[in-house]
Each structure stands twice: as C-alpha cells, then as structure tokens.
Amino acid sequence: MSGAVISGLSGSPVADRPRLWPVGFLAASVWIGTAAVTALLPDRIEVGRTQELALIALALGGALLLAGLATPWLGTAGQKIRKAGPWLTVLPLALGGWEMATAKLALLPLPFFASPQGLLEVYLEDWPRLGESVLHSLWLLLSGYAIGAAAGFVAGVALGWSRAIGYWVHPVLRLIGPLPATAWLPIAFFAFPTSGSASTFLVALATWFPVTVLTWSGVAGVNKAYYDIARTLGASQTFLVLKVAVPAALPQVFVGLFMGLGASFSVLVVAEMLGVKAGLGWYLQWAQGWAAYGNMYAALLVMALMCSSLVTLLFKGRDRVLAWQKGTVRW
Amino acid sequence: MVSAALSQTPRDPGMAVAIRDASQAFAIEDRTLPVLDRVSLDVQPGEFVALLGPSGCGKSTLLRLLAGLDRPSGGTVLGDGVPITAPDPSRVLVFQDPTLYPWRTVRANVSLGLEAQGLLRRQSHRVQQAIDLVGLTGFESAYPHQLSGGMAQRVALARALVNDPRLLLLDEPLGKLDSLTRLSMQAELVRLWQRSGLTALLVTHDVEEALLLAQRVIVFSPRPARITAELVVDRPYPRHRDDPHLVSLRREALGLLGLET
Numbered sequence: 001m002s003g004a005v006i007s008g009l010s011g012s013p014v015a016d017r018p019r020l021w022p023v024g025f026l027a028a029s030v031w032i033g034t035a036a037v038t039a040l041l042p043d044r045i046e047v048g049r050t051q052e053l054a055l056i057a058l059a060l061g062g063a064l065l066l067a068g069l070a071t072p073w074l075g076t077a078g079q080k081i082r083k084a085g086p087w088l089t090v091l092p093l094a095l096g097g098w099e100m101a102t103a104k105l106a107l108l109p110l111p112f113f114a115s116p117q118g119l120l121e122v123y124l125e126d127w128p129r130l131g132e133s134v135l136h137s138l139w140l141l142l143s144g145y146a147i148g149a150a151a152g153f154v155a156g157v158a159l160g161w162s163r164a165i166g167y168w169v170h171p172v173l174r175l176i177g178p179l180p181a182t183a184w185l186p187i188a189f190f191a192f193p194t195s196g197s198a199s200t201f202l203v204a205l206a207t208w209f210p211v212t213v214l215t216w217s218g219v220a221g222v223n224k225a226y227y228d229i230a231r232t233l234g235a236s237q238t239f240l241v242l243k244v245a246v247p248a249a250l251p252q253v254f255v256g257l258f259m260g261l262g263a264s265f266s267v268l269v270v271a272e273m274l275g276v277k278a279g280l281g282w283y284l285q286w287a288q289g290w291a292a293y294g295n296m297y298a299a300l301l302v303m304a305l306m307c308s309s310l311v312t313l314l315f316k317g318r319d320r321v322l323a324w325q326k327g328t329v330r331w
Numbered sequence: 332m333v334s335a336a337l338s339q340t341p342r343d344p345g346m347a348v349a350i351r352d353a354s355q356a357f358a359i360e361d362r363t364l365p366v367l368d369r370v371s372l373d374v375q376p377g378e379f380v381a382l383l384g385p386s387g388c389g390k391s392t393l394l395r396l397l398a399g400l401d402r403p404s405g406g407t408v409l410g411d412g413v414p415i416t417a418p419d420p421s422r423v424l425v426f427q428d429p430t431l432y433p434w435r436t437v438r439a440n441v442s443l444g445l446e447a448q449g450l451l452r453r454q455s456h457r458v459q460q461a462i463d464l465v466g467l468t469g470f471e472s473a474y475p476h477q478l479s480g481g482m483a484q485r486v487a488l489a490r491a492l493v494n495d496p497r498l499l500l501l502d503e504p505l506g507k508l509d510s511l512t513r514l515s516m517q518a519e520l521v522r523l524w525q526r527s528g529l530t531a532l533l534v535t536h537d538v539e540e541a542l543l544l545a546q547r548v549i550v551f552s553p554r555p556a557r558i559t560a561e562l563v564v565d566r567p568y569p570r571h572r573d574d575p576h577l578v579s580l581r582r583e584a585l586g587l588l589g590l591e592t
Contacts, residue, residue, distance in 0.1 A: 223430065225426060225428065225430045226430060226432065228398075228400055228424070228426075229424075229426075229430055229443070229490075230443065230447060231400065231418040232398050232399070232400065232418045232419075232420070232422065232423050232424050233418075233420050233423065233443055233444035233447050233448070233490075233494060234418070234419065234420040234444060234447045234448040234494070235447035236447070239446075239447050243446070243447075244432070247432070247434045247435075248432070248434070250434070322434075324433055324434045324435075324436075324474045324476070325433070325476075
C-alpha cells in the first residue's frame with residue numbers, strides 16, 4: 001500500500017511527492033463511520049458517555065481528513081502519519097467491533113467485558129485516582145530501578161575487574177541472583193520499616209541481578225588488546241576502567257538495563273498488589289475487589305503505556321549513547 | 332615525532348635498544364613452552380630493523396618485552412641502557428589489527444595517548460598534526476566501522492605517532508591489508524621513519540617487505556626463536572623490489588628460512 005511506497009521513498013531524493021493521501025481518507029471515513037454507529041445506534045446496555053466517545057471518533061476522523069489533504073506540507077511528521085495509515089484504518093474498525101459487541105448488542109457477558117465508553121468514563125471521572133496511582137508507581141519504579149541499576153553497574157564492573165572482589169561477590173551472586181525478587185516479599189515487608197521502602201528494595205533487587213551479570217560479562221569480554229594499547233600509551237588503572245573497560249562493555253550493560261527494567265515491572269505490580277496501598281498494581285487489585293472491570297481495563301491500558309514508554313525511553317538513551325554501533329535493534 | 336620540530340630537546344629522536352640473552356617461556360597446562368631462546372640484539376638509535384621469521388616463532392613476544400607489556404623470564408631488555416620494566420609512551424606498539432576503540436571517533440582514537448597522560452588540553456594541536464601526517468584529514472569525525480582496513484591502520488599509526496615515540500614497534504602492521512594498500516603503506520612507513528629519526532623495529536614474515544623497509548634484517552628460527560642470521564641491506568631509499576641486489580638478498584633470506592635451496 002502507500003505506506004510501503006513511502007518507506008521505499010524515505011532517504012531517496014525528494015522527487016514528485018504524492019499530493020493526496022488516499023489511505024488517510026479511508027482511515028478518516030472509517031473513524032467517522034464508527035462515530036456514526038456509536039452515536040446513532042441505541043445502546044442495549046445502560047452506559048454513559050456514548051456521545052463523548054462518538055465525538056472523539058469524529059474528531060479523529062476530521063483530523064485525519066485534514067492530514068490527508070495537508071500531508072505534502074507536514075514534512076517528516078506527515079511521513080510518520082502516512083506510515084501509520086493502515087493502523088489508523090484498522091483501529092476504528094476494531095473500536096467499532098468492540099462497541100457493537102458490548103454496548104450496542106451486549107454479546108459479551110457483563111460485567112467482565114467493559115464497553116469503550118465505559119473505559120472513557122473511567123478516564124473522565126476517575127482520573128485523579130488513576131493519575132495518582134501512576135505517579136506512585138512511577139516513583140516507586142524509578143527510585144528502585146535507579147538504585148538497582150547503579151548498584152548492579154558498580155558490582156558488575158568490580159566483578160569483571162578485580163579478582164579479589166570476584167572471589168567474594170561471585171558466590172553470593174550465584175546463590176541469590178537467580179531467586180525471583182518476589183520470593184523476598186514476605187521477608188521484605190517485615191524487615192523494612194514501610195511497605196514503600198520494602199518495595200523499593202525489591203524493585204532494586206530485581207534490577208540489580210541482570211544488570212550485574214551483563215555488566216560483568218561485558219567487562220570480562222573486553223578485547224585484551226584494548227588494554228595493551230592503552231597501557232603502552234601511558235594509561236593509569238583508573239583510565240583503563242573508566243575509559244576502556246566501561247565504554248567497551250556498554251552494549252552489554254544496556255542489555256542488562258533492558259532486562260532489569262522488565263524484571264522491575266513485574267516486581268512492581270506484585271509488590272503493589274500485595275503490600276503497598278498505592279500505585280497501579282493496587283488500583284488493579286482495588287478495581288477487581290469492587291468488580292469494576294472498566295477501571296481494571298483502563299488501568300491495564302495505562303500500565304501498558306507506562307511500561308512501553310519507559311522501554312522506549314531506555315532505547316532512545318541507548319541509541320544516543322551507542323551511536324557508534326551499527327545495526328542496533330529499533331524499538 | 333609529530334612535534335619533533337617543535338620540541339627543543341637535544342636528545343636523540345631514536346632510542347638505543349639492547350637485548351641481552353632474553354628468554355621467554357609460557358606455561359601451558361603444566362608444560363613450559365619456550366618461545367624465545369637467549370636472544371641478543373643491539374639496535375642503534377634511528378635504525379630500522381626488521382625481525383623476520385616464520386609465523387608464531389616468538390618475534391611478537393620480543394616486541395611485547397620491548398614495549399614493557401611483559402617481562403622476560405631470563406635476560407634483560409634495555410632502552411637507552413635502562414632496563415625496560417613497564418610500558419611507556421616513548422615506546423609504542425602497532426599491532427596487526429588496528430584495534431581502534433569502536434566507540435571513539437578517529438580524532439578521539441588518536442587523542443588516546445595524550446588523554447591518558449593528561450596532556451590533551453595543552454597539546455591538542457598534535458592530534459590534528461598526526462591525522463594530517465597519515466593522510467586522514469577530513470576523516471576526524473568518522474567512527475572506525477566506517478573506515479577501510481588501510482585507513483584504520485593509518486589511524487592506529489597516528490595514535491602511536493602522536494605520543495612522540497622514540498621507539499616504534501611494528502607487529503606485522505601491514506599483514507592484513509590488501510596488496511595495493513600494502514605497497515603504498517610500505518612507502519609511507521619509510522617516509523615517516525626517515526622524517527622522524529625514531530628507531531623502528533618491524534616484525535614480519537614477508538621477506539620482500541623486510542628488505543624494502545629495513546636497514547638490517549634479523550632472521551629467526553622456528554620456535555623457540557633464536558637468531559640464525561643477519562642481513563645488512565645497504566641500499567638507498569626508495570627501494571625497488573626488482574633491484575638485483577635485493578633480489579639476491581631475497582634468495583639468501585628464503586634459503587635461511589629453509590624455503591628455497
């Protein structure tokens with residue numbers, strides 16, 4: 001489709017650019033059609049916010065219509081929108097199908113399946129609590145992750161560099177590391193003064209292990225000739241660690257940071273569900289307790305966006321730091 | 332040597348090298364493997380000497396001793412009459428692989444020695460001089476993966492030369508280059524050496540290369556390395572490979588290596 005044509009064109013000289021964007025018009029009409037179905041068909045089950053949902057779909061359809069007319073003047077942003085064309089067409093179809101299956105025809109059993117406007121209602125009415133949960137989760141996650149990543153990095157470099165430190169830390173790492181951080185949960189909650197600090201510790205622990213192991217293997221795997229070169233040119237031990245071992249190990253460190261991030265997500269949710277009285281994990285648990293399934297889906301969606309954004313952020317940082325590498329994975 | 336014109340030091344730009352009964356052995360699975368067997372060699376300041384021998388005979392080990400990266404298990408190695416015990420920027424080593432740091436640009440790779448010695452801020456102009464000297468002007472911001480093999484080896488050379496070495500240890504530096512690049516780099520090495528006056532030791536298993544570049548060719552036996560002969564190449568530069576004198580020396584050297592009778 002046009003998306004493929006565009007990706008083929010990107011990077012080649014800007015020749016005759018297509019004036020209009022047919023896929024954009026298609027996407028716009030599907031959005032507007034979904035808006036019409038939502039607004040005009042009667043709801044089989046009692047839900048609010050149907051008109052708001054229709055308005056949002058209509059607004060998106062209008063925006064796409066404008067984009068379809070204006071893409072030649074939108075530059076790189078226009079190219080990105082063009083690439084998303086097929087997705088922007090399928091999404092309103094899925095939304096319309098979901099709307100039909102829930103609110104309009106009530107095909108799916110209640111209350112387990114929420115309607116689109118049900119989710120919208122949660123965002124419009126419960127956003128203070130949801131927002132606060134996101135902030136709590138982010139704070140807990142980022143503080144724990146930062147501590148774990150920093151500790152893991154230092155431990156990994158030390159393990160890779162010093163035989164004496166390796167002698168003492170390696171057995172501990174081998175015994176403790178593979179244990180899932182969640183197994184510490186019962187101990188952590190009585191050993192730490194607050195459930196918050198206990199969770200921070202668990203998140204840090206979950207991050208620490210992969211970061212340590214991969215930093216260590218990165219440092220241990222550095223080409224020995226790099227050290228010979230630096231030594232003949234007059235490098236000190238500090239220089240060898242900071243300017244040779246660490247930059248050479250960075251690609252591996254980032255793999256560790258990525259794995260640590262994944263581990264920290266799962267520990268975060270478990271810790272919030274079992275002990276902490278705030279955060280998205282707690283929100284999920286709370287919503288389930290009240291059989292508020294709309295809130296649950298809403299929170300899950302927010303959580304997915306949060307985790308995905310954090311991974312994106314990490315990969316962006318990596319691409320910046322490791323710009324010298326060729327062929328890095330695109331997230 | 333880049334700033335040879337700038338520095339006012341009266342000392343000889345080349346280092347005198349003396350190797351006295353140097354032996355080296357490695358322990359491999361409870362066995363000791365001798366690689367150098369009582370090697371003695373004197374190199375005058377500013378001399379270009381080639382060490383010729385079969386692959387893996389221990390020539391590179393000798394260079395590592397001179398660089399101060401390893402200590403001999405017997406005998407001594409002296410630079411200007413002082414025992415060599417540790418690496419020093421006055422004695423630099425260029426390997427067969429360029430071993431550039433992939434995360435550093437050409438400029439940052441060449442800066443390495445000055446940075447490690449804490450001289451970069453005051454003497455950063457030397458970096459550009461070294462890059463210009465090896466003919467890489469305009470490639471300062473390139474990363475190693477963007478360079479060809481010959482260009483990478485030039486960067487490695489600039490990285491060595493920027494430190495004003497007095498002894499240049501070349502461990503088959505042209506061994507992995509294609510034959511055309513190799514020819515032009517051989518001529519360039521001679522030019523650099525003539526301009527700077529430093530002492531150069533070249534390890535190679537290429538007879539022709541040794542005869543084209545060096546004033547003296549030391550022939551080594553297979554492992555453990557022992558000096559079996561010494562050829563004096565008393566010909567002016569630039570040399571031509573079809574020079575009849577070089578051709579006869581080449582036959583002699585191959586005979587010493589047991590390859591031609």
